[in-house]
Amino acid sequence: MRAVVQRVSSASVEVEGRTVGAITEPGLLVLVGVTHTDTRAEAAKLAAKLWGLRILHGEKSCSDVSAPLLVISQFTLYGDARKGRRPTWQAAAPGPVAEPLVDAVVEELRALGAHVETGVFGADMKVSLVNDGPITLVVDI
Numbered sequence: 001m002r003a004v005v006q007r008v009s010s011a012s013v014e015v016e017g018r019t020v021g022a023i024t025e026p027g028l029l030v031l032v033g034v035t036h037t038d039t040r041a042e043a044a045k046l047a048a049k050l051w052g053l054r055i056l057h058g059e060k061s062c063s064d065v066s067a068p069l070l071v072i073s074q075f076t077l078y079g080d081a082r083k084g085r086r087p088t089w090q091a092a093a094p095g096p097v098a099e100p101l102v103d104a105v106v107e108e109l110r111a112l113g114a115h116v117e118t119g120v121f122g123a124d125m126k127v128s129l130v131n132d133g134p135i136t137l138v139v140d141i
Contacts, residue, residue: 001042001101002077003139004031007055011070011129013119020125021117026056027067029129032105033077034098035091043101046141047108055135062114069109072119072127073102095122 011029012022023029030050050069054061062069075098079087092098099121109116119125 001038001046001141002033005137007132007135009130009132014126015120015123021070023068023070028069030071031074032102033074034093034101035078036093040104042141043104044108047105051112068115070117071106073121
């Protein structure tokens, strides 16, 4: 699994002009990509990593300060643009494989005590954020 993690002051995601997920206080925006070999074990590892990642102000984690997370599926994280001008998506898992694993990340985070907002899997989403720092990390599990 791969995640792009951004420390944000606020973030939201809209689908068809309607806000479906939002955090209005400092926390993390997490874009999650799934590849073919990922399992629920990787989802649990990623959730634990996100919950404990010390990138908030004062080197705090979401678990330290009960900061919210906005988790959004993002198959394009496994796009490959090394050749030519058009990326390939061969490394991205298909929806029936990826969706339950993105859901598992959210479930695991909630089981750890996190407040988690989400996007809508497979939808055309409009993401807005205020990147704080800016801090952006790529996390591979």
